[in-house]
Amino acid sequence: MKKIIILGATGSIGRNCLEVIRANPRRFKLVGISANRNIGRCEKILGQFRPKIAAISHPASFMRLKKAAHGRTSILAGEEGILEMIESLEADTIVSAIAGSAGLLPTLASIKKGVRIAIANKEPMVMAGRLITAAAKKSGASLLPIDSEHSAVFQCLNGEPEKRLKKIILTASGGPFLNTAYKKLEKVTPAMALKHPRWKMGAKITIDSATLMNKGLEVIEARWLFGVPPEKIQVLVHPQSIVHSMVEFEDTSVMAQMGMPDMKVPIAYALSYPDRLPAPCGSLDLLKEKKLEFFPPDTKRFPCLSLAYEALAKGGTMPAVLNAANEAAVEAFLEGRAGFLDIPKLVEQAISKASLRSDNKLENIIKAHKEGGELVRTLL
Amino acid sequence: MKKIIILGATGSIGRNCLEVIRANPRRFKLVGISANRNIGRCEKILGQFRPKIAAISHPASFMRLKKAAHGRTSILAGEEGILEMIESLEADTIVSAIAGSAGLLPTLASIKKGVRIAIANKEPMVMAGRLITAAAKKSGASLLPIDSEHSAVFQCLNGEPEKRLKKIILTASGGPFLNTAYKKLEKVTPAMALKHPRWKMGAKITIDSATLMNKGLEVIEARWLFGVPPEKIQVLVHPQSIVHSMVEFEDTSVMAQMGMPDMKVPIAYALSYPDRLPAPCGSLDLLKEKKLEFFPPDTKRFPCLSLAYEALAKGGTMPAVLNAANEAAVEAFLEGRAGFLDIPKLVEQAISKASLRSDNKLENIIKAHKEGGELVRTLL
Numbered sequence: 109m110k111k112i113i114i115l116g117a118t119g120s121i122g123r124n125c126l127e128v129i130r131a132n133p134r135r136f137k138l139v140g141i142s143a144n145r146n147i148g149r150c151e152k153i154l155g156q157f158r159p160k161i162a163a164i165s166h167p168a169s170f171m172r173l174k175k176a177a178h179g180r181t182s183i184l185a186g187e188e189g190i191l192e193m194i195e196s197l198e199a200d201t202i203v204s205a206i207a208g209s210a211g212l213l214p215t216l217a218s219i220k221k222g223v224r225i226a227i228a229n230k231e232p233m234v235m236a237g238r239l240i241t242a243a244a245k246k247s248g249a250s251l252l253p254i255d256s257e258h259s260a261v262f263q264c265l266n267g268e269p270e271k272r273l274k275k276i277i278l279t280a281s282g283g284p285f286l287n288t289a290y291k292k293l294e295k296v297t298p299a300m301a302l303k304h305p306r307w308k309m310g311a312k313i314t315i316d317s318a319t320l321m322n323k324g325l326e327v328i329e330a331r332w333l334f335g336v337p338p339e340k341i342q343v344l345v346h347p348q349s350i351v352h353s354m355v356e357f358e359d360t361s362v363m364a365q366m367g368m369p370d371m372k373v374p375i376a377y378a379l380s381y382p383d384r385l386p387a388p389c390g391s392l393d394l395l396k397e398k399k400l401e402f403f404p405p406d407t408k409r410f411p412c413l414s415l416a417y418e419a420l421a422k423g424g425t426m427p428a429v430l431n432a433a434n435e436a437a438v439e440a441f442l443e444g445r446a447g448f449l450d451i452p453k454l455v456e457q458a459i460s461k462a463s464l465r466s467d468n469k470l471e472n473i474i475k476a477h478k479e480g481g482e483l484v485r486t487l488l
Numbered sequence: 489m490k491k492i493i494i495l496g497a498t499g500s501i502g503r504n505c506l507e508v509i510r511a512n513p514r515r516f517k518l519v520g521i522s523a524n525r526n527i528g529r530c531e532k533i534l535g536q537f538r539p540k541i542a543a544i545s546h547p548a549s550f551m552r553l554k555k556a557a558h559g560r561t562s563i564l565a566g567e568e569g570i571l572e573m574i575e576s577l578e579a580d581t582i583v584s585a586i587a588g589s590a591g592l593l594p595t596l597a598s599i600k601k602g603v604r605i606a607i608a609n610k611e612p613m614v615m616a617g618r619l620i621t622a623a624a625k626k627s628g629a630s631l632l633p634i635d636s637e638h639s640a641v642f643q644c645l646n647g648e649p650e651k652r653l654k655k656i657i658l659t660a661s662g663g664p665f666l667n668t669a670y671k672k673l674e675k676v677t678p679a680m681a682l683k684h685p686r687w688k689m690g691a692k693i694t695i696d697s698a699t700l701m702n703k704g705l706e707v708i709e710a711r712w713l714f715g716v717p718p719e720k721i722q723v724l725v726h727p728q729s730i731v732h733s734m735v736e737f738e739d740t741s742v743m744a745q746m747g748m749p750d751m752k753v754p755i756a757y758a759l760s761y762p763d764r765l766p767a768p769c770g771s772l773d774l775l776k777e778k779k780l781e782f783f784p785p786d787t788k789r790f791p792c793l794s795l796a797y798e799a800l801a802k803g804g805t806m807p808a809v810l811n812a813a814n815e816a817a818v819e820a821f822l823e824g825r826a827g828f829l830d831i832p833k834l835v836e837q838a839i840s841k842a843s844l845r846s847d848n849k850l851e852n853i854i855k856a857h858k859e860g861g862e863l864v865r866t867l868l
Contacts, residue, residue, distance in 0.1 A: 263741065266647055267646055269762070269764065272763065344774060351744075356771065356772070358766045358767060359757060359765055359767060360769055360772060361643065361745060361746075361764065362774075363644070363744070363745055364744040365743055366743075367741050367742055370740075377741070380739075382648075383649055383652065384648070384649065384739040385738070387739060388739070388740075390740070391654075391740050392736070392740060392742050394657075394724060394742075394782040395782055399782075400779065401780075402778065402779075404775055
């Protein structure tokens with residue numbers, strides 16, 4: 109019986125994760141959750157899973173949740189509450205699924221425990237990949253990806269000699285505007301961008317998919333998760349989203365992982381590895397798909413992908429600036445304060461103006477993150 | 489330094505295997521070869537690799553080869569010579585690449601040595617899969633496939649829990665007549681059938697690819713190599729021959745191995761496993777391929793695939809009958825004594841008329857093999 113903590117239990121990944129735990133009651137026991145503001149869903153989780161501790165970021169909701177817990181679950185509040193839960197609970201696996209940069213400190217605290225960390229939130233890896241992988245090495249924590257692309261790469265690499273890895277090929281659906289002319293991208297509204305053709309996800313990541321920034325962030329994540337230099341990470345547009353990603357070895361063999369677009373598959377894999385759990389969804393039917401296509405990404409219409417490579421090449425704290433600038437730009441787009449094509453422009457200006465700190469201290473990363481967001485807000 | 493014996497060194501697989509050894513002189517040393525009649529090529533191999541022993545099936549060539557060896561290579565002759573070489577030579581890996589059913593006894597003799605057997609010749613596995621896998625279990629020999637499809641499956645299974653295997657998906661190029669109407673198949677000549685769209689191979693296997701019998705034999709081979717019941721082995725037509733085969737796991741994840749159609753890749757893999765050797769050919773370019781397609785096989789136009797499943801379902805010695813009947817029918821087709829559409833008809837009649845022996849003694853397999861060939865020759 110594996111004890112699981114879910115950080116970000118009320119989000120899209122958190123909910124899928126709860127479904128996997130519910131479907132495998134003899135394997136997994138939910139011992140702790142964190143959530144931001146969705147108290148209604150929190151109450152349901154407490155009723156269904158009775159975790160030992162629940163930590164809620166939003167302090168004002170503390171009393172309501174405490175009441176709902178009927179003394180069976182300890183309730184903690186605020187960022188400190190989340191860190192306290194991580195520190196005090198015994199767990200085998202911590203699912204890191206807090207959206208955005210807010211996941212950084214909880215992820216670092218989780219890694220200190222030296223257990224398995226299932227990483228669903230790519231922002232901490234983007235901001236502080238070097239720091240996180242070094243901390244994991246020190247504590248003995250194992251980092252297992254939940255992102256479908258990185259889970260695919262992990263499955264392709266499984267047991268193979270690292271020195272024989274030639275290339276990681278991340279696939280991208282291309283998002284809802286794969287075939288939209290540049291001129292028309294100007295008029296893209298949040299409602300249009302929130303319609304992803306293949307995956308149901310949260311708002312931030314769906315917009316990132318539409319700009320290809322999501323793929324850029326994944327390139328940075330892959331660079332740290334798999335210890336591979338950026339020039340060995342390639343992105344291919346694959347509109348069918350069936351091949352979740354690939355790996356090429358020195359002998360030219362390419363291993364690919366394919367499947368249905370259901371996040372429960374990589375979640376179940378990260379929780380059960382090296383075993384695999386019975387199907388959480390229907391089988392892939394290649395006859396239904398008929399054809400799988402691959403195209404080069406168009407970085408003229410979608411410059412965010414190039415910007416991510418650029419930030420990675422600059423190194424140091426620049427990926428943290430990129431990430432924060434993107435968060436701020438996407439927020440502005442969702443609130444109608446910026447156009448779709450402004451997102452890459454704002455991010456580009458932020459990374460050209462931001463100061464570069466080459467050491468990887470946490471305080472510098474946090475400074476860079478603040479600077480990236482502020483630069484975009486000033487530009488707006 | 490791994491010592492290698494190649495059984496069938498002058499054939500298509502043997503020659504590719506020699507290229508891999510030549511490209512990796514610090515890893516591999518050729519210590520023994522067998523050949524059938526191609527003395528010219530044998531002489532070249534002796535000059536270039538100086539193996540300890542060469543065994544030649546064709547006794548009349550013995551003296552010529554002995555002269556060419558200049559006393560540096562011992563020459564043996566006949567089927568007994570091949571078996572004597574296998575028994576007396578110390579080796580790490582024996583490549584079993586003798587074409588057709590002639591490979592059965594040498595393969596069994598190789599397995600007795602308890603070393604790695606790289607299996608390029610599927611006929612022995614088809615005829616005597618249960619016997620061979622039992623012998624390998626007893627001696628501790630490891631069976632590594634060289635066939636590109638089985639190598640792909642082996643790579644996909646690598647390290648995964650066997651109980652989680654849901655399905656093996658073998659891909660088939662569909663051969664040169666993938667889109668040829670049934671009526672037109674009547675007029676197919678050997679020259680037409682020998683033009684394979686993707687792979688350069690020997691004559692027998694190229695015809696088998698055109699009838700889809702090759703895929704049927706591969707289903708039987710996979711059944712034994714991977715210990716999987718026939719209902720878990722599916723065949724998909726994939727005209728691009730980029731995905732060499734796939735495996736589906738219980739969690740619906742599908743792992744696929746892709747690559748260029750170059751036999752040196754699976755050969756190098758079988759010799760170097762668990763390592764991988766640097767590229768023996770150019771990288772796969774998915775952008776060049778543009779699309780990968782998958783279709784169900786048409787067993788009405790290509791009944792040989794169904795006949796293989798049927799022989800496997802009947803069990804016992806029936807796959808040996810199927811294999812021998814097919815060898816005889818293909819020979820007749822290549823010699824102009826039978827039409828292309830006669831091949832499945834002859835095989836079907838042979839497996840309906842042959843007696844079924846359910847035990848797996850070698851003598852019964854050899855009897856069944858003789859019966860299968862004779863039935864076809866009588867029908868002709």
